[in-house]
Amino acid sequence: MIRVAVLDGPLPVFEERPAPGGCGSEIVFHGRVRDTEKQRPIAALFYEHYEGMAQRELQRLAEQTAERFALLDLICLHRVGDVPVGESSVRVVLRSKHRAEGIEALAWFVRELKRRVPIWKWGVTPTGERFPSTHCEGCAAAESEHHSHPPG
Amino acid sequence: MIRVAVLDGPLPVFEERPAPGGCGSEIVFHGRVRDTEKQRPIAALFYEHYEGMAQRELQRLAEQTAERFALLDLICLHRVGDVPVGESSVRVVLRSKHRAEGIEALAWFVRELKRRVPIWKWGVTPTGERFPSTHCEGCAAAESEHHSHPPG
Amino acid sequence: MEPTTIRVRVRCFSHLRYELGTDAFDLELPAGSTLGQASERILERAAGKLEGLPFRMALNGEFSEASATLSAGDEVALIPPVQGG
């Protein structure tokens, strides 16, 4: 099963349940909001997205990942809007026969997500002011494609 | 926080909760019992362990892993006794600043667990008969240390 | 008679939205213009504000080549490096 969603608001609680009989590995990844962004203390991150395109790119990436790593299930929920410090901005569930392909699939999926799914983040200060993030993991992942960065 | 336990009976439900402020990545791994062992259909795996030593080796491994990969938290629960198909025999929770070290730590921790924590498994047929498993991931992980395998 | 100009919608995100001070605007182009030509017009219009800001282009919500030909009513987007996860 492949399922992706872009949600404005808290992620539903992840419910554990017995897995399909061929599943030997289940990995649940949570990307969480840390308490600083660009060395400034923050209350939240605000996630901006390109509605429609973000969902489609995420769905396409999930399908590619499941095929490439022979996954049984891949579920990805990504929050948009304000995500308070300590909460999850993204959850990925990967079920596979063995753990090796699940671990590789997680690393690849998240790296690609950070390269091609049109979602961007802003720091939100304790007083509610937004400031742009210059963090760009995509650069490290795709060195062939040069990115200059705007000043903070 | 480092916590390990060897439990006879179902693992307690994993409760999601907000993470410490420096935590950007939380990974929950479940090793699950598949429906076949050595190509035979099974109802469960029976996990045998060396009581005392299994806990100590697991604790030592958790401490080494947390230090080596700068983890904030590592929690590992391993079941012993009968574990029905579809249920988790082991759960590992890893919290870290970034996902990269969390993913590497998971791969390393489980590989080492399968090399040095004295826990062994037996297939349990639908009629309740136990048969020995010859599966030995430790061999693949440590080719320098030759293992011959007993006939099935 | 074919129209001599087309109008497309331009969507702006993240740093580009911030620099341009708008979510979206309409852009009038000669009929037969390409995505690359739209991009040049957008940079001209920005008058230096997008200097040094990297971006990819999307056409109707799909990453596209600069050579893609635009039609009236198309949605063009400037996609700066993404930051999800």
Place this chain on the structure above:
Amino acid sequence: MEPTTIRVRVRCFSHLRYELGTDAFDLELPAGSTLGQASERILERAAGKLEGLPFRMALNGEFSEASATLSAGDEVALIPPVQGG
């Protein structure tokens, strides 16, 4: 006067337990024996049943070298390749 023999407890797991048909047994050894010597005695006693079965040795619940000297009451374990996870 020092005792001339010591008694240790031998624990058996997994394939070795299966082949030997027991969880544990007592082994009498000359005082001053090493873990490696205990291992040889166990293999003799198994009369071929452990042929080709790999194992490591543990002394009092810790992986140990064959050169470790045993004391009365020690717990010696045969640890075949582990299979947890």
